[in-house]
Amino acid sequence: MIPLFTAQETRRLEQMTYERGISYLQMMENAGRACCETLQAQWGVGDKRVCVICGKGGNGGDGFVLARHLQLRGAMPFVLLLQEPTHPDAQEMYRRLGSIPVYRLPIEETELEKLLMGSDIIVDAVYGIGMRGQLPPAVAHIFSLCEKSPAQKAAIDIPSGVRGDDGSWAEGAFQAQVTIALGCYKIGHFSQPGSENCGKVVLRSFGEEEEDRENCATRAFAVTPRSCISLLPPRDPAGNKGTFGTALNIAGSRGMSGAAILSSKGALRCGVGLLRLAVPKSVLPIAAGVMAEPVMMGLEESPEGQSIWNEDLAQWSQKASAILVGCGLGTGLEGGQLMQNLLACRKAPLIVDADGINILAKWPELLGKAGENLLFTPHPLEFSRLTGKSVEEIQQNRAAVALEFAQKTGAVLLLKGSRTLVASPDGRLYVNRTGNTGLSKGGSGDVLAGMILSFAAQGVPLFESAVLGSCLHGTCADMLALERSVYGILPSDIPENLPFLLKRLEKPEEMPLG
The missing domain is CATH 3.40.1190.20 (Ribokinase)
Known part of the structure; x- marks a missing residue:
């Protein structure tokens, strides 16, 4: 069986990883690097212009790390920063961006359109699994422009606007072709209507162990056809x-x-x-x-x-x-x-x-x-x-x-x-x-x-x-x-x-x- 996690269960998984000696900052570094590796495997990143849209929390911190690793791989990343980072680890990763260009809101509409339409890849690193309520109009507008862009589109952990706990979604949620699930699959990755925004879901590690996922005792799950064989009723050879x-x-x-x-x-x-x-x-x-x-x-x-x-x-x-x-x-x-x-x-x-x-x-x-x-x-x-x-x-x-x-x-x-x-x-x-x-x-x-x-x-x-x-x-x-x-x-x-x-x-x- 494949466990599917809620936001609370995901945080428990992060806590278990921390207790094994991996800091939250290192988890963020691992996550951003894994995202870069995934984009490289999916589309290649060398010489490509990559827009990483970052929010103020941990998901944005993953995006900062991604941008840095993209640059190391020969890409031309830039960050579209919706809000100044408030998460302590995200603030540290922001300081490590170095020479990577950062564009902040508010921004002129023509320049915003030019940035998004001129990108080869757009990455959503805005909210992640913790989002509740509706998208702010400014964010929904940016996502609507992203849909019009010919760029390939990816989301870190889960598309912003999709709720990981149940797959419900806010109007204007980010539409990804690839979603990079960090540490575990979430219910929203496979439950409608949010699953339609996820595209292909790729599971990558932030440092957790398989044993940690199993010990979280999640209540939601999926099964593969092969694993459901264990649910079949037994056939007694002497039965009638x-x-x-x-x-x-x-x-x-x-x-x-x-x-x-x-x-x-x-x-x-x-x-x-x-x-x-x-x-x-x-x-x-x-x-x-x-x-x-x-x-x-x-x-x-x-x-x-x-x-x-x-x-x-x-x-x-x-x-x-x-x-x-x-x-x-x-x-x-x-x-x-x-x-x-x-x-x-x-x-x-x-x-x-x-x-x-x-x-x-x-x-x-x-x-x-x-x-x-x-x-x-x-x-x-x-x-x-x-x-x-x-x-x-x-x-x-x-x-x-x-x-x-x-x-x-x-x-x-x-x-x-x-x-x-x-x-x-x-x-x-x-x-x-x-x-x-x-x-x-x-x-x-x-x-x-x-x-x-x-x-x-x-x-x-x-x-x-x-x-x-x-x-x-x-x-x-x-x-x-x-x-x-x-x-x-x-x-x-x-x-x-x-x-x-x-x-x-x-x-x-x-x-x-x-």
Whole structure:
């Protein structure tokens, strides 16, 4: 797993490094030198005109060191100083600039434009991880001019305006092509919307040890496809279908048979021992015509084609190892009654997706009866309906609102997006880094919900099931994108190719993964 740090945790990492005998001044020297090495590796710096925009704090101090090392490597650096340095170490590094030109605000607009437009590389060393609030208008204006410049653009630690703790951002945040993460990755490097300002993120050391990062015990993390293998449920060689769990999928309505089929295929391809599928009677022959594996129940249905709860479904619910409800279910009165009955009788972990979430948004009193061991898997619009927050507010503060909801309700939340988040009531946060726009098609979420159902039915806790499902779901799309255009990836391609991905992860020596 890859730990993702908050600002407070980053400072703890710096303190641990200091206690090992490396001064803060030396950490700043190490950071600035590492930034120079990164720029050299990315674009080369010899004979290039490099503008280093420096603020008054430690991030600006890193920028002063960078400028000095750039000069040693044959570049032509200059500093655009927004405020006089106040950080003691930054003041010392400022004194060491020597002959490097320094331009201070205020500055004539024409001269400012000339400096930025004439640069080959622009480096943001203004705020770093500690920024709060909005950018001052003068800073936002400079960053807007930077966007117009043809120069390559890099940020030290995190682009100014992006908040490292959650990935939210201030209007006008610096847009980098490369971000040089110092000491550790931050949540904001990979969480939207701020991750879009980071570009390529390169991790460099300021003197910390790998052991220090591990000992910080961060609550947020990402995983690589290879490392998520540890989350897969074990396969007992002597096991039978009962060993690997019984999953119940309550899905589908008239015209929405695909949701029931795709979610079921996602579950079947992830190892569950027995899948039971409950659908309206009108959907039953369609589902049975394309899948032989599930045990199916055809439910009586309303005139609109929505399933009606019955005693047989109650018995299936009580015997299940995990339950998924909502994929293509419909949101009429019958759906609300079905959800009410399910919440009253279920004992197993429950995954609520799609229309299951819309039903709870429509009848919010049911949310208070949902109980424990619960996972919601909304996209932003569904989450907006459930919480009353606007989609814009959610997208601007994804990590914060996800954690707030999980802690308030006691449920695990998987918030979908190009950087899907999984938040736990205990404060853990997973940021998914896999996937591509091939998944931006109706039905992809159904497959993901079925995969999570399968892992949960095999005994994997809901948080870990959601982490595992989202990582594998995205990785499978990434694997397919190596062979075909993202335009042509279908949701049904994911379950069909999951066995090959899982084989690569189980036996990398037999089927190398990239």
